Amino acid sequence: MPKKQLKVDAIKNGTVIDHIAAGKALSVAEIINLNSSDEIMVGINLSSRKTGKKDIIKIENHELTADEVNSIALIAPSATLTIINDYKVTKKIDLELPELINGLIECPNHSCVTNTENIKTRFQTIVNETISVRCVYCEKKYNVDEVNINV
C-alpha cells in the first residue's frame, strides 16, 4: 500500500486554516498580520472529500488574534482553525461570524461619516447565499468581496 503523503507539509507549532473555499486562500492570507519571519504554506485547489476542492493555509508559530479570526469568518466562513503544538492538534476553533464587525472594514462610500470623521467603522453582517455587510452609519450594503478588510 503506497504511503500517504501530505501535499502541504505538517507544521510543528502554529495554526492550520483548513477547508477554505477553493480560490480564497490568498485573500485569507492577505488579512493575516504576518511577520516577515513567519513561515506560511498555502495549498490551493486541493482535493476535499467534503467539498470537492478546498484551500488550506498553515502558519508556523503564529497565533491568530480575535480580529483575524473574525475576518477569516467573513471571507471564508466554512474554514476550520486548528492550533498545533508539537505536531499535535491541541485546539479546534469553530468560526463564528459576529453580528457586528468593528473597525476592520473600510466603508467604500466616500460620503460616509466614517470617511470624514476619525471614527471606527461598524458593519452588520448579513448571511444569505453569500455574506454581505451593511455599514451601520451610511446603511450601504456591500458584498464581502467589494470591501477592503484591514486587520
Next chain:
Amino acid sequence: MNNLISMRDLSKQEIERFLDIAAKIESGELRPDISRKLAALLFFEPSTRTLFSFETAVKKIGGETFSMIGTSSSSVKKGESLHDTLKTISMYADLIVMRTTIEGAARYASEVVDIPIVNAGDGANQHPTQSLLDLYSMVKTQGTLNNLTLGLVGDLRYGRTVHSLVQALKDFNPKFYFASPAHLRMPSSIIHDLKEKNIQFEEIEEIDSIINELDIMYVTRIQRERFPSLEEYEKVKDSYVIDVNMLDNVKDNFKILHPLPRVNEITKAVDKTPYAYYFEQAKNGVYMRQAILSILLKAI
C-alpha cells in the same frame, strides 16, 4: 425612543405610534408642551422647507429654537470636527435636529451626545421625518397604510426621501412601481432588501401604463445638486412631467405626493385637481414633527 435616525430602526408599532400622536395633535386631542426646551436646528446642508417646518413645529408646542444654516458661519468652517461641534451644541440645547450631506452623520451624532438627535436628512441616505409625514399623508388620504399600490417616480438613486419611504412601508404589504431614468434607479442595496422581504416591486421607465392602478404616486425632483455635471443633469431633468391629461382614468382615491420643492415635474394645472396633495402633505409635516419632538422630549 431617544433618537430618530433611520426608518430602518422603527418597528411597525413605533411607526403607528407616531401616526397616532400626529393625528391627536392635529385634532387637538393632545396638546404637548415643550416650553423651556431649546431645539438646535443644525442645517449643514441648505434647506428651507424642512427647516421652517421644524421651526414651526417647535414653536407651535411652546419650544424655542436656534439655528445654524450652512457651515460658513460656524467653527466647522474653521476646521472643527463634527464631533466637537455637536458636543458643544449639546451643552446648550435639549435636542438637535440635523441635516448634512455626510451619510451616517446623524447616527454618529447620536453616539456622541446625550440629547436626542433627529435626522433631517443625511446625504442620499435617510430622511425619516419626511417618511413619517409621508405615511401620515397616506393614512389621511387612503384610510390605511396596508396593501397600497405606489408609484415612485423621478430620481430614485439620489432621493433620500424615497429610500426612507420604501423602508417605512416594508411592514405594510405595499406594491411598488419604481419609475426612473435608467441611471437613476433605486440603489441595488434597497432592491436586495425588497427581494429578501418578498415585497412586490417592478422597475419601469414610463408611467402611463400603470398610473391607473395606483393609490399613491410619489414624485421626486431630479436633484441638480446630486449630479457631477450640469450636462448630465440636463439630459434627464424633464424625464417625467405629470400633467392633467394623464389623470383621466386614475382611481378615485388616487393622490399625488411630492416632498417639495417642485421644479417642473408636476405642472401647475395638476394643483387644481383633487389628486394633488403635496401642499397638504407639507402641512401634515408640521403635525408629524410636533409628534416627533413631543415623543423624543418625553412631553406626552
